[in-house]
Amino acid sequence: MSFRHLLRAEWTKLRSVNRWLLALAAAAVFTVAFSVLAASGGSTDRQPDVAVGPDGKPVADDFHFVHRALTGDGSIVVRVTDQQNSHPQAMAGVMIKNGVTRGASYASIAVTPAGSVRMMADFRDVEKHAGTAPRWLRLTRTGAHVATYDSTDGSTWREIGAVGLSALPATAEIGMYVSSPGEIRLERSAGSTSVGAESTTGRATFADVRIDGSAASSWTSDDLIQPGRAEKDGPPVGGTAGGAGTFTLTGTGDIGVNEPPDDTVQIGLFGTLAGLLVLVPLGVVFVTSEYRRGMIGTTFAAAPARVPVLAAKAVVMAGVTFTIGLAAALAAFFVTQPILRDHGFTPPMFPTPSLAEPRVLRAVIGAAVFLTLLTLLGLGAGAVMRRGAPAIATVITLTLVPMFVGSVVPAAAARTLMLITPAGGFAMQRAKPATDWLVEPWSMIGPWAGLAVLGTYAVVALTAGGWLMRRRDV
Amino acid sequence: MNVVRAEWTKARTLSSTLWLLAGLVALTVGVGALAAGTLHVRDCAEPANCGEDFAKLSLSGLWLSQVVAAVLGVLALGNEYGTRMITVTVAAVPGRLRVLAGKAGVVLALVAIPAVPGVVAAFALARRIFAHSGFALPDAVTGASLRAAGGTVLYLGLIALLALGVTAVVRDTAGSLSVVLLLLYATPALTLVVSDPTWHERLQKYSPLTAGMAIQATTNLDAQPIGPWRGLGILAAWTAAGLIAGAVSFVVRDA
Numbered sequence: 001m002s003f004r005h006l007l008r009a010e011w012t013k014l015r016s017v018n019r020w021l022l023a024l025a026a027a028a029v030f031t032v033a034f035s036v037l038a039a040s041g042g043s044t045d046r047q048p049d050v051a052v053g054p055d056g057k058p059v060a061d062d063f064h065f066v067h068r069a070l071t072g073d074g075s076i077v078v079r080v081t082d083q084q085n086s087h088p089q090a091m092a093g094v095m096i097k098n099g100v101t102r103g104a105s106y107a108s109i110a111v112t113p114a115g116s117v118r119m120m121a122d123f124r125d126v127e128k129h130a131g132t133a134p135r136w137l138r139l140t141r142t143g144a145h146v147a148t149y150d151s152t153d154g155s156t157w158r159e160i161g162a163v164g165l166s167a168l169p170a171t172a173e174i175g176m177y178v179s180s181p182g183e184i185r186l187e188r189s190a191g192s193t194s195v196g197a198e199s200t201t202g203r204a205t206f207a208d209v210r211i212d213g214s215a216a217s218s219w220t221s222d223d224l225i226q227p228g229r230a231e232k233d234g235p236p237v238g239g240t241a242g243g244a245g246t247f248t249l250t251g252t253g254d255i256g257v258n259e260p261p262d263d264t265v266q267i268g269l270f271g272t273l274a275g276l277l278v279l280v281p282l283g284v285v286f287v288t289s290e291y292r293r294g295m296i297g298t299t300f301a302a303a304p305a306r307v308p309v310l311a312a313k314a315v316v317m318a319g320v321t322f323t324i325g326l327a328a329a330l331a332a333f334f335v336t337q338p339i340l341r342d343h344g345f346t347p348p349m350f351p352t353p354s355l356a357e358p359r360v361l362r363a364v365i366g367a368a369v370f371l372t373l374l375t376l377l378g379l380g381a382g383a384v385m386r387r388g389a390p391a392i393a394t395v396i397t398l399t400l401v402p403m404f405v406g407s408v409v410p411a412a413a414a415r416t417l418m419l420i421t422p423a424g425g426f427a428m429q430r431a432k433p434a435t436d437w438l439v440e441p442w443s444m445i446g447p448w449a450g451l452a453v454l455g456t457y458a459v460v461a462l463t464a465g466g467w468l469m470r471r472r473d474v
Numbered sequence: 475m476n477v478v479r480a481e482w483t484k485a486r487t488l489s490s491t492l493w494l495l496a497g498l499v500a501l502t503v504g505v506g507a508l509a510a511g512t513l514h515v516r517d518c519a520e521p522a523n524c525g526e527d528f529a530k531l532s533l534s535g536l537w538l539s540q541v542v543a544a545v546l547g548v549l550a551l552g553n554e555y556g557t558r559m560i561t562v563t564v565a566a567v568p569g570r571l572r573v574l575a576g577k578a579g580v581v582l583a584l585v586a587i588p589a590v591p592g593v594v595a596a597f598a599l600a601r602r603i604f605a606h607s608g609f610a611l612p613d614a615v616t617g618a619s620l621r622a623a624g625g626t627v628l629y630l631g632l633i634a635l636l637a638l639g640v641t642a643v644v645r646d647t648a649g650s651l652s653v654v655l656l657l658l659y660a661t662p663a664l665t666l667v668v669s670d671p672t673w674h675e676r677l678q679k680y681s682p683l684t685a686g687m688a689i690q691a692t693t694n695l696d697a698q699p700i701g702p703w704r705g706l707g708i709l710a711a712w713t714a715a716g717l718i719a720g721a722v723s724f725v726v727r728d729a
Contacts, residue, residue, distance in 0.1 A: 019646070019649070023649075034660065034664075037664060038664055038667045038668060040673075041664065041667070041668030041669070041670045041673040041674070041677075042667070042668065042669055042670065043669045043670040043671075044669065266667075267667050270663075270664075270667050273660060273663050274656065274660055277652050277655055277656045277659070277660065278652055280652075281648040281649070281651065281652040282648075284648060285648045288648075292556055343670075387490070388647050388648045388651075389545050389548060389549055389552070389647050389648070389651055390490075390545065392648055392651050392652065392655075393541045393542070393544070393545050393651065393655075396541075396652075396655050396659070397538060397541050400655075400659045400663065401537050401538060403663060403666065404537065404662060404663075404666075405537065407666060409512065410512075413512065439666060440666045440667060
């Protein structure tokens with residue numbers, strides 16, 4: 001039989017069993033219904049009064065700033081003589097900013113203990129080069145144009161980067177700043193998980209401070225800090241000491257895009273968990289039922305080459321589950337997003353996701369691929385074991401139990417668990433980057449890592465199944 | 475009595491039964507030992523007990539062994555539907571409730587009898603591992619640890635019976651197993667993404683797995699979502715519902 005005929009034979013087997021068609025429909029319904037359930041239980045306590053950057057995205061904008069008003073063109077030059085290693089990404093540098101409102105437009109250049117000279121503008125990195133304190137830093141404003149330089153001796157300068165900032169008014173604040181992000185503290189132990197941040201305090205000394213241009217004569221010192229944070233973490237720690245060209249600043253907080261790790265797309269696709277509980281058994285029995293009814297003898301008599309038979313089964317099953325999975329994922333996405341908005345997942349902290357964004361589209365397709373690969377893993381396990389119950393129990397246990405175990409064991413163990421079990425495949429449904437901040441363990445690995453893990457399982461199971469089918473009698 | 479003997483013979487002569495029972499014991503002991511091995515006194519803030527529940531950790535093999543119990547419960551009846559043996563069974567014993575009761579008794583014994591040495595071995599092995607990791611252990615036999623150990627055996631039995639009841643309704647091995655696994659795993663999985671505290675607590679209180687496994691807690695009981703015996707009671711209610719639905723379906727419908 002040609003492969004095309006094999007495909008048609010397997011397709012006919014699949015569509016002529018009423019129970020299986022019912023299972024396919026149930027998988028889609030369960031996926032959507034369970035997603036709705038997950039979305040309806042959602043709630044968020046992420047700060048509603050978060051700072052909003054010039055592009056409307058939520059940002060962190062917490063640091064200590066010593067500044068003077070500069071009208072028109074001008075520049076600032078400083079020598080960062082030393083910087084405390086409070087956090088690898090702590091910053092000590094110079095900045096020009098549209099006032100001292102959090103989220104306002106700015107451009108900056110700073111050194112970090114991690115060993116980089118980093119230029120930022122409007123909460124995004126512009127350029128990064130290697131270098132640490134002690135180091136000279138210079139920032140020049142010409143109209144809407146801001147350029148930054150660094151130097152090791154104060155005479156030969158290297159340009160780091162340049163940007164145009166249209167939102168910068170004629171009079172802007174120019175000066176020095178120190179920031180230091182919080183340290184993630186994640187405690188997982190048997191039975192409980194808590195995630196929190198411990199604030200760190202950066203300290204740096206600036207010497208030979210010089211401002212050129214028509215600047216105000218006196219320095220002002222400000223702590224930019226999230227409302228409510230001061231009470232939670234104790235009094236603001238920022239401060240300035242010195243004068244006459246030398247300053248020591250202490251500051252806490254971080255500057256940059258501040259998207260919460262909570263992924264509304266993923267919550268809205270969580271129903272695949274219920275879908276897989278139907279599709280995995282279907283993948284298994286698509287093979288094992290032939291063994292139980294002796295049908296496999298007929299199949300092999302008609303098509304003596306056994307590996308193509310398994311391949312045809314896999315192709316038919318993959319096509320059907322991917323189609324069903326994609327339809328269910330799309331439906332789940334569109335149904336759950338309004339529900340999640342009603343439960344407090346609102347802009348600007350949670351911008352409304354759109355299928356036009358590549359990462360959202362990737363997550364929705366990822367959900368369908370996730371279901372497809374798990375079904376194929378079930379099909380392969382069925383071919384290996386030839387018995388339905390143990391194959392179903394093995395695949396589902398391998399997929400679900402690591403989820404629970406991973407949410408209570410220490411973080412490193414949880415990450416390893418996600419990288420060696422099919423449970424890692426859940427990461428394919430995330431639209432946001434990997435994070436250590438969430439309880440669900442699969443958020444610790446990225447979507448491609450999840451695809452690699454689950455894909456490997458499916459390929460190994462199918463290969464082993466094909467090999468055993470060839471070796472065994474029936 | 476003949477019914478029980480007949481069911482016992484059927485179960486005994488299936489080659490899969492022995493393998494499953496061996497797996498049940500091996501998973502209970504092995505996973506417990508692995509979990510115990512992840513804990514070392516040098517990682518603890520308070521060396522006395524590390525804030526850990528030693529008994530619960532020793533018995534964490536239940537996460538996997540319960541799947542074996544579910545498979546046993548499903549196969550006890552599902553196999554008969556698969557091979558149509560069921561028609562012979564109900565022809566020989568027309569009182570269908572007696573058939574189901576006989577199966578329930580045999581399944582319960584099959585799971586509970588190897589579970590007892592399994593739980594004892596898991597406890598003993600984990601204690602040696604804890605001692606090796608530098609912990610000074612409290613008494614092995616306390617009211618709470620006996621409750622956790624005995625409760626683990628009861629839990630396994632209740633899961634097997636729940637699986638039997640579901641199979642009497644669904645009448646298909648693969649289908650029944652997916653329904654049981656859905657009941658066990660889907661609701662606790664939801665708690666990972668459901669952040670609303672009220673719903674979170676409800677899910678943990680009333681889903682068969684999280685409620686039932688509360689029986690393993692021996693320390694810090696106030697922080698648990700539900701008390702140990704009440705939790706096992708919730709699981710027992712699920713099992714009773716499953717068995718009643720199964721019995722009704724088994725009696726009313728044609729085989």
